Amino acid sequence: MIELVAPAGSFPAFKAALEAGADTVYVGFKDATNARHFAGLNFSDDQLARARTLATRKSVKLYVAINTYPQARNWQQWTSAVDNAVALGADALILADTGLLAYAAEKYPAMHLHLSVQASATNSLALKFYADNFAIKRAVLPRVLSLEQVATLCEHSPVDLEVFGFGSLCIMAEGRCVLSSYLTSESPNNSGACSPAKYVRWEERADGSRLSRLNNVLIDKYAPDEPASYPTLCKGRFRVGDKVYHTLEEPTSLSTLQLIPQLAKMGVKAIKIEGRQRSPVYVRQVVRVWRAALDAYVAQGEAFVPDPSWIASLNTVAEGSQTSLGAYSRPWQ
Amino acid sequence: MKITLAAIPYYWPRSEVVDFYARLCRANIDVVYLGESVCSKRSEMTLDDWLAIAAELQRAGKEVVLTSLALITGRNELQMMKRICAQGLQVEANDTATVQRLHELGQPFICGSSINIYNAPTLQYFVRLGMRRWVAPVELAGTDLAALLAQTTRANSIETEILGWGKLPLAYSARCYTARAHNRPKDACKKICIDYPRGMAVTSQENTALFTLNGIQTLSASPQDLRALLPQVRSAGVTHFRVVPELDLKLSFFDALKANISGDAQPVTITSDACNGYWYGVAGMTRE
Numbered sequence: 001m002i003e004l005v006a007p008a009g010s011f012p013a014f015k016a017a018l019e020a021g022a023d024t025v026y027v028g029f030k031d032a033t034n035a036r037h038f039a040g041l042n043f044s045d046d047q048l049a050r051a052r053t054l055a056t057r058k059s060v061k062l063y064v065a066i067n068t069y070p071q072a073r074n075w076q077q078w079t080s081a082v083d084n085a086v087a088l089g090a091d092a093l094i095l096a097d098t099g100l101l102a103y104a105a106e107k108y109p110a111m112h113l114h115l116s117v118q119a120s121a122t123n124s125l126a127l128k129f130y131a132d133n134f135a136i137k138r139a140v141l142p143r144v145l146s147l148e149q150v151a152t153l154c155e156h157s158p159v160d161l162e163v164f165g166f167g168s169l170c171i172m173a174e175g176r177c178v179l180s181s182y183l184t185s186e187s188p189n190n191s192g193a194c195s196p197a198k199y200v201r202w203e204e205r206a207d208g209s210r211l212s213r214l215n216n217v218l219i220d221k222y223a224p225d226e227p228a229s230y231p232t233l234c235k236g237r238f239r240v241g242d243k244v245y246h247t248l249e250e251p252t253s254l255s256t257l258q259l260i261p262q263l264a265k266m267g268v269k270a271i272k273i274e275g276r277q278r279s280p281v282y283v284r285q286v287v288r289v290w291r292a293a294l295d296a297y298v299a300q301g302e303a304f305v306p307d308p309s310w311i312a313s314l315n316t317v318a319e320g321s322q323t324s325l326g327a328y329s330r331p332w333q
Numbered sequence: 334m335k336i337t338l339a340a341i342p343y344y345w346p347r348s349e350v351v352d353f354y355a356r357l358c359r360a361n362i363d364v365v366y367l368g369e370s371v372c373s374k375r376s377e378m379t380l381d382d383w384l385a386i387a388a389e390l391q392r393a394g395k396e397v398v399l400t401s402l403a404l405i406t407g408r409n410e411l412q413m414m415k416r417i418c419a420q421g422l423q424v425e426a427n428d429t430a431t432v433q434r435l436h437e438l439g440q441p442f443i444c445g446s447s448i449n450i451y452n453a454p455t456l457q458y459f460v461r462l463g464m465r466r467w468v469a470p471v472e473l474a475g476t477d478l479a480a481l482l483a484q485t486t487r488a489n490s491i492e493t494e495i496l497g498w499g500k501l502p503l504a505y506s507a508r509c510y511t512a513r514a515h516n517r518p519k520d521a522c523k524k525i526c527i528d529y530p531r532g533m534a535v536t537s538q539e540n541t542a543l544f545t546l547n548g549i550q551t552l553s554a555s556p557q558d559l560r561a562l563l564p565q566v567r568s569a570g571v572t573h574f575r576v577v578p579e580l581d582l583k584l585s586f587f588d589a590l591k592a593n594i595s596g597d598a599q600p601v602t603i604t605s606d607a608c609n610g611y612w613y614g615v616a617g618m619t620r621e
Binding site for chain 1: 403404405406407408410411428429430431432433434447449450451452453454455456457458459470471472476477480481483484501503504505506507508510513514518520533534535536537538539540541543544546551553610611614615616617618
């Protein structure tokens, strides 16, 4: 049985995840200690305590992501976040920083530590590093691996593996991409956000066209009737030689619904839904579809085929209304 | 402060690589990093070729370090990394798998800038495992670097390297963007990046220089230049000043850099095509 791990960036999103059938919900604190540090998002200690109570009542697990990299000047804020998450009853902590893993492993030896995707462990020896040093129980795999590579890792990994099922398609090895700070000074590693909203500016032109900017750099230009997406800079349209195109990636979402049978057979332990920055409506819709799909797989086994209505439902919340298998599919690479 | 030369990030023809290092044997450089850190498909140079160059550089009095891939995803890549670690030479680990391997072998190592070391407890953890030098993450600000080293016990025995001049490695992907620019799938890239010894320039639609495509790696468009900041860099605790290879690097560049470091020359002023924002804790692409 694959565990369905749902995101919650707010208390309403948390309730939506519970009602829609998540096995686990993961959250972060209201500060830069997690990789979705956006204004108005995430949990205070009080909210987390309430979430703990609700989750317990529903027998749902609660994970806390503290998956950014503390700096010399704010180290203590991260260790406090670990202390708080443990005190508030997290079932697991999702960590990326080596020093912080060492802190948590030493101070709370009974606590389950999961390796965040931000630590970018892409092979069995890297996983062994974290297993040997910090006794991690699980690792979230980066979205840069092909299905074949995930299968090999399932065979050789010293720990359980969690993979992304749906949500933003991060096309760079997570935790090793600083494109965002090159343009804005802030990145997921150092500030907990990629292309932070405070640097985003939209310009409407008289002809109805729109421009999106990140810290004044033009990320994309949209025709009057063209759907526009958030100016994540790896999904911008830039010029290379004489061509203007989505240089790194089109605005698409990752969706691996059709891969459920393969992932299950490989021994993947959990599927993660991305999107703590998204609305409760998104969380409800995506978790509901994935709950139905995972249950259908258990019931039907080999005969499993994704229901067209699930795909239609996911497409309405996908970036650019398109989904991709990303690196799971070799042609994409 | 010592001068180091990073591994060549680009895919150059074998003859170009051999000539490059033959020239650099005479350069004012203390440490040379050799090998492939970007893409395992690049096969112009074998490990034996690199070892031959290493021997030549050592004869010329240089400290030599073999580098390894930043993104290790396949079985062959893991095997190659193990071979590199087994040569008895110093190795730059660009991934925790390589750290793990070198630790298992009981070999001291160097951590490259793609290993995330942002705070003193992390630095000390890697030191306990055998790290003797580290290259700071490119986005680490000068004040944060200084604070980190100030909090590090035995900081004096740890060598700290910073990317002083050259294009910044910003990201790694499963995808090859050079192949994508040619509408080729990665599996059929035909090693097209050999046609771009300086990478491919990416600009915004308003012609702002942004990035340089280099296979699965994205580099900055502008070189970072910290030569004008040498006193601050030194006082932060940096011991090694890294230069990233470009085709047209001349021996005189290193002579001038050496003179700057020893205080025998007028300070350099940063040119309009370079950047240094990261040092100041602002957008990396800017110039302060």
